[in-house]
Structures are given as structure tokens and as C-alpha cells.
Amino acid sequence: MKKFGLLSLLFILALVVSACGTESSGGEGDKDKVYKVGVDTTYPPFEFEEGGDYKGIDIELINAIAKDQGFKIELSPMDFGGIIPAMQSGELDVAIAGMSITDERKKVVDFSTPYFDAGLTLVVNKDNSDIQSVDDLKGKTVAVKKGTTGAKYATDNASKAGFKVVQFNDSPAMFQEVSNGNADVLIEDYPVIAYAIAQKDLGLKIVGERLNGDQYGIAVLKGENQDLLKKINNGLKKLKENGKYDEIVKKYLGE
Numbered sequence: 565m566k567k568f569g570l571l572s573l574l575f576i577l578a579l580v581v582s583a584c585g586t587e588s589s590g591g592e593g594d595k596d597k598v599y600k601v602g603v604d605t606t607y608p609p610f611e612f613e614e615g616g617d618y619k620g621i622d623i624e625l626i627n628a629i630a631k632d633q634g635f636k637i638e639l640s641p642m643d644f645g646g647i648i649p650a651m652q653s654g655e656l657d658v659a660i661a662g663m664s665i666t667d668e669r670k671k672v673v674d675f676s677t678p679y680f681d682a683g684l685t686l687v688v689n690k691d692n693s694d695i696q697s698v699d700d701l702k703g704k705t706v707a708v709k710k711g712t713t714g715a716k717y718a719t720d721n722a723s724k725a726g727f728k729v730v731q732f733n734d735s736p737a738m739f740q741e742v743s744n745g746n747a748d749v750l751i752e753d754y755p756v757i758a759y760a761i762a763q764k765d766l767g768l769k770i771v772g773e774r775l776n777g778d779q780y781g782i783a784v785l786k787g788e789n790q791d792l793l794k795k796i797n798n799g800l801k802k803l804k805e806n807g808k809y810d811e812i813v814k815k816y817l818g819e
Contacts, residue, residue: 596636597635597636598636598637598638599630599635599636599637599638599657599658599789599792600637600638600640600655600656600657600658601626601637601638601639601640601656601657601658601659601660602640602642602647602650602651602656602658602659602660602661603618603622603623603639603640603641603642603659603660603661604641604642604643604644604647604661604662605618605620605641606644606734606735606736607620607622607644607661607662607735607756608620608756608759608760608763609621609755609756609759609816609817610622610623610661610662610755610756610780611623611641611661611662613641618639618641620816621680621812621813621816621817622660622661622662623639624812624815625660625679625800625803625809625812626658626660626782628799628803628808628812629795629796629799629800629803630799632799632802632803633795633796633798633799635792635795637658640655640656643710643711643733643734644661644709644710644711644712645710645711645712645733646711647659647661647663647711648669648672648673648711648783651672651673651783651784651785652672652785657784657785657789657792658782658783658784658789658792658796659673659782659783659784660782660783662680662682662753662756662780663675663780663781663782663783664682664712664713664753664778664779664780664781665678665778665779665780665781666713666716666778668716669783670786671786672785672786673783673784673785673786674783674784674785674786674787674790674793675781675782675783676781676782676783676793676796676797676800677781677797677800677801678779678780678781679779679780679781679782679800679809680755680779680780680813681777681778681779682753682754682755682756682778682779682780683753683754683774683775683776683777683778684713684714684717684751684752684753684754684774684775684776684778685751685752685753685754685757685770685771685772685773685774685775686698686749686750686751686770686771686772686775687742687749687750687751687752687757687768687769687770687771688742688748688749688750688768688769688771689742689743689745689767689768689769690767690768690769692748692749692769692771695748695749695771695772696771696772697771697772697773698721698725698772698775699725701725701726701727701748701749702725702726702727703726703727704727704728704748704749705727705728705729705730705746705747705748705749706718706722706727706728706729706730706747706748706749706750706751707730707731707732707738707741707742707747707749707750707751708729708730708731708732708738708750708751709731709732709733709734709735709738709752710731710732710733712753713753713776713778714750714751714752714753715729715731715751717751717775717776718751730747735752735756735760738750738752739760739766739768742768743766743767743768750768751775753778754770754774755817757770758770759816759817782796782800784796
């Protein structure tokens with residue numbers, strides 16, 4: 565009986581050692597994990613491509629957070645409208661794409677603490693003097709970008725305000741539609757269109773007051789990657805405290 569007890573004890577110890585070894589190995593694997601980050605590189609000043617490199621507020625911000633918190637990322641550019649579906653299918657772990665925090669999106673993703681105050685605005689051809697607010701949109705054609713809060717705002721208000729909505733995959737195509745006179749007005753995030761107009765003569769101008777008070781957040785799939793979300797929030801907090809966040813924003817917006 566004593567011999568059997570000793571053998572049993574040795575067997576149990578062997579299992580414990582083996583389990584510990586497996587756990588340790590898994591930890592190392594986590595350290596080597598590369599998180600895939602969805603971005604929309606047609607969205608300056610937050611995300612754009614220049615000279616083969618990805619630049620912008622969002623790009624620098626997520627890289628700075630990853631560096632501060634010690635995790636690795638890989639950027640995955642795609643149309644904005646495809647980002648949340650890609651997260652749902654497991655192609656992406658996180659998204660930073662000038663994504664407004666909304667109740668609808670909260671049903672499928674968890675957001676970080678807000679990192680930017682945005683807001684929607686109306687934009688018209690620079691020669692247009694007829695449109696100053698949503699009250700002037702009856703019978704007009706409104707251009708929006710698919711999957712955005714601007715698109716939702718337009719579709720939610722089209723019937724009541726009496727305007728037609730046309731949707732585009734990217735911002736440049738939407739800008740061109742209004743510049744060419746094929747659409748009367750577009751709805752875009754204020755900092756994005758203000759930056760675009762300041763950088764280049766698009767033949768456009770901003771009119772009226774901001775339509776809402778959107779805030780941008782960094783997203784992970786709802787209920788998933790909660791440890792990563794905690795790191796993102798911690799990193800964002802540190803960057804705001806040490807001045808790095810302000811440095812990044814000022815670089816692109818001069819604010």
C-alpha cells in the first residue's frame with residue numbers, strides 16, 4: 565500500500581509539473597500575439613497613406629498605445645463599412661478608424677474611453693448659398709459615406725426632411741460628387757472635412773452648426789479581448805497625461 569501511495573504521489577506531481585509547463589508556454593504565446601487593427605486609410609487626418617506609409621492621428625495613436633503597453637499590432641486597411649463585419653468574422657481584433665461611439669455599435673463592440681470629440685457637419689459646393697441647415701435640404705440630394713454616423717443621420721432624417729440619400733465607399737468620391745454638382749450637400753465628421761479643405765481646394769465649404777456631438781472610440785468585439793481593451797484605456801490615459809496625445813493631435817490639426 566505504501567508503494568502504491570508513493571507511485572500515485574509521483575504521478576500526481578508529474579501532472580502538476582506538466583500543467584505548469586503548459587501554462588507557461590501559453591503565456592509566452594500571448595506575448596508573441598500580433599493584434600490585427602482595422603483602419604480606413606481614406607480618412608485624413610486620422611488615417612491616410614502617403615509615400616507608402618500609413619499616417620494620421622489614429623495611426624500614431626494606436627502605435628503609441630501599443631508601444632507603451634507592450635503589445636504588437638498589424639494594421640489592416642479596408643473600407644470603413646467592412647470593419648465591424650471583419651471583427652465579427654474574426655479577421656480583426658481591434659478597430660481605430662474615426663469610429664463614433666453609438667448605442668447601435670455598442671450592441672456588437674466594446675469601446676475604449678473616448679479619445680476625440682468630433683461631430684457631424686453639412687458641406688456644400690463653395691458657390692452654394694442656398695443651404696445653411698437641415699431645414700434647407702427638402703428636395704436636395706445628400707451624399708454620405710457607407711457605414712458612418714453621417715450615413716445613419718441622413719437615412720434617419722431623409723423622410724422627415726424630404727431629401728434623397730446617395731452613399732459612397734470612400735470620402736474622396738463623396739467630396740467629388742458635391743464638388744461636381746451631382747449632389748447638393750454631404751455630411752461628414754467636422755475635423756475630417758475641415759482638414760481636407762485646409763489641405764487642398766476641394767471646391768467645398770462647411771455651413772451651419774454641427775449636427776451632433778459625436779466622440780470617437782477604439783473598439784474590440786463585444787465581450788472579447790477585454791484585457792487588450794484595458795491596456796488600450798491605460799495607454800490612452802498615460803498618453804494624455806504625459807503630453808504625447810496632444811503632440812499627435814497638434815501635428816495634424818494644429819490644436
